[in-house]
Amino acid sequence: MALPLCWAEDRYRDDAGPYGRNLLMDRLMCGIEDGESSEGSNFNPQFWETLGQAFKATSQEATKISLAYSKPPLPSEEDCQKLSDGLLNAILATSTLYYSLPKKQGITLRKTIREAVADVIEGTMQLIEVILNSRIQSLSQAQLVSTGSVWEACDQFEQLPKDxxxxxxxxxxxxxxxxxxxxxxxxxxxxxxxxxxxxxxxxxxxxxxxxxxxxxxxxxxxxxxxxxxxxxxxxxxxxxxxxxxxxxxxxxxxxxxxxxxxxxxxxxxxxxxxxxxxxxxxxxxxxxxxxxxxxxxxxxxxxxxxxxxxxxxxxxxxxxxxxxxxxxxxxxxxxxxxxxxxxx
CATH class of the missing domain: 1.20.1410.10 (I/LWEQ domain)
Known part of the structure; x- marks a missing residue:
């Protein structure tokens, strides 16, 4: 399956810094679209277990970033790269799994999963936006709320319909x-x-x-x-x-x-x-x-x-x-x- 073009761009933008707005906003914005897996693909019975793991991983990586940017000192460039890699890989895994769900499993089911994945991505984007716009002195209320929104979006996996x-x-x-x-x-x-x-x-x-x-x-x-x-x-x-x-x-x-x-x-x-x-x-x-x-x-x-x-x-x-x-x-x-x- 071809991934969205923006995922294949240079890992970091020089004009935005190693953890800049362009890196995260552009990547996350195009993390999911209404795509379709190949018509000949078969539904993997392990799909739901794997998707649940991807939701959990995204929640964990978002929590790591939130904690790392909750108080000074800022993470080093090396740590920042690890944090951003972890989050982006979790998001990529989640959106890739959505793409692998064939339409023959049901248009309504696919729409429901797409909306759930979009909620996770949008919650993550909001969290990053808050972090980028905050003065790193202490964990802000906005950052707490945004982190909680990511947790809530990821936790909804348990309530998702499975057919x-x-x-x-x-x-x-x-x-x-x-x-x-x-x-x-x-x-x-x-x-x-x-x-x-x-x-x-x-x-x-x-x-x-x-x-x-x-x-x-x-x-x-x-x-x-x-x-x-x-x-x-x-x-x-x-x-x-x-x-x-x-x-x-x-x-x-x-x-x-x-x-x-x-x-x-x-x-x-x-x-x-x-x-x-x-x-x-x-x-x-x-x-x-x-x-x-x-x-x-x-x-x-x-x-x-x-x-x-x-x-x-x-x-x-x-x-x-x-x-x-x-x-x-x-x-x-x-x-x-x-x-x-x-x-x-």
């Missing part, structure tokens, strides 16, 4: 959590009475406002009901898809891995669509915008159900809830259309 099924389950669980929060926020606003902004807007003089743009009308509230139904269908859809993936999801074949990636891609669109609909529901309500955003969300949910139905996570035993949710989406969308005819 595409676990990666997709984790990411869809996150999407479900965001949708739950959006739904709860809207329900709380509705339960707060006629004025959804009562907790954030206040008249300093009278304690009351006459701006009717902050209130829902009766027509607005009739429209809100099916919109809320669509948001609830979004939550139910993600919850059922997640349950089906946990029960039936597999990574034994390339098709199964790809189907899980497809589900990760389409479910990613649900939360932003829910947010757009929720925002358009607040007063002053534009019914045409609400109808448009509801139609967008309905389309996304239909696509989620379609992809789920055609995948291995949806055997015949799961088809009942798929049809039920399809009907619920249609029911609420038809109500929204009927209530917004005059807005067209």
């Amino acid at each position: 595409n099924h676990a990666a997709v389950v984790s990411i869809v669980s996150g999407y479900l959590g965001v949708v739950k929060d959006a739904l709860e926020e809207m329900e709380q606003a509705l339960a707060g009475g006629e004025d959804p902004f009562s907790d954030v807007l206040e008249d300093d003089i009278t304690g009351a406002r006459g701006n009717q743009d902050t209130y829902w009308s009766e027509a607005d509230r009739r429209l809100i009901a099916p919109c809320l139904g669509l948001m609830k269908a979004s939550k139910a859809c993600l919850k059922k898809v997640l349950g089906a993936m946990k029960t039936h999801g597999k990574v034994e074949t390339a098709d199964q891995v790809a189907q899980l990636d497809d589900l990760a891609d389409i479910t990613q669109e649900v939360s932003p669509s829910v947010d757009e609909l929720a925002l358009s529901m607040y007063p002053p309500m534009n019914q045409a915008a609400v109808r448009l955003n509801a139609a967008k969300l309905s389309s996304v949910l239909k696509k989620v159900l379609e992809i789920t139905r055609s995948s291995h996570v949806c055997p015949d035993t799961e088809s009942g809830w798929v049809q039920f949710l399809n009907n619920a989406i249609d029911h609420n969308m038809n109500k929204i259309k009927n209530l917004t005819q005059d807005a067209l």
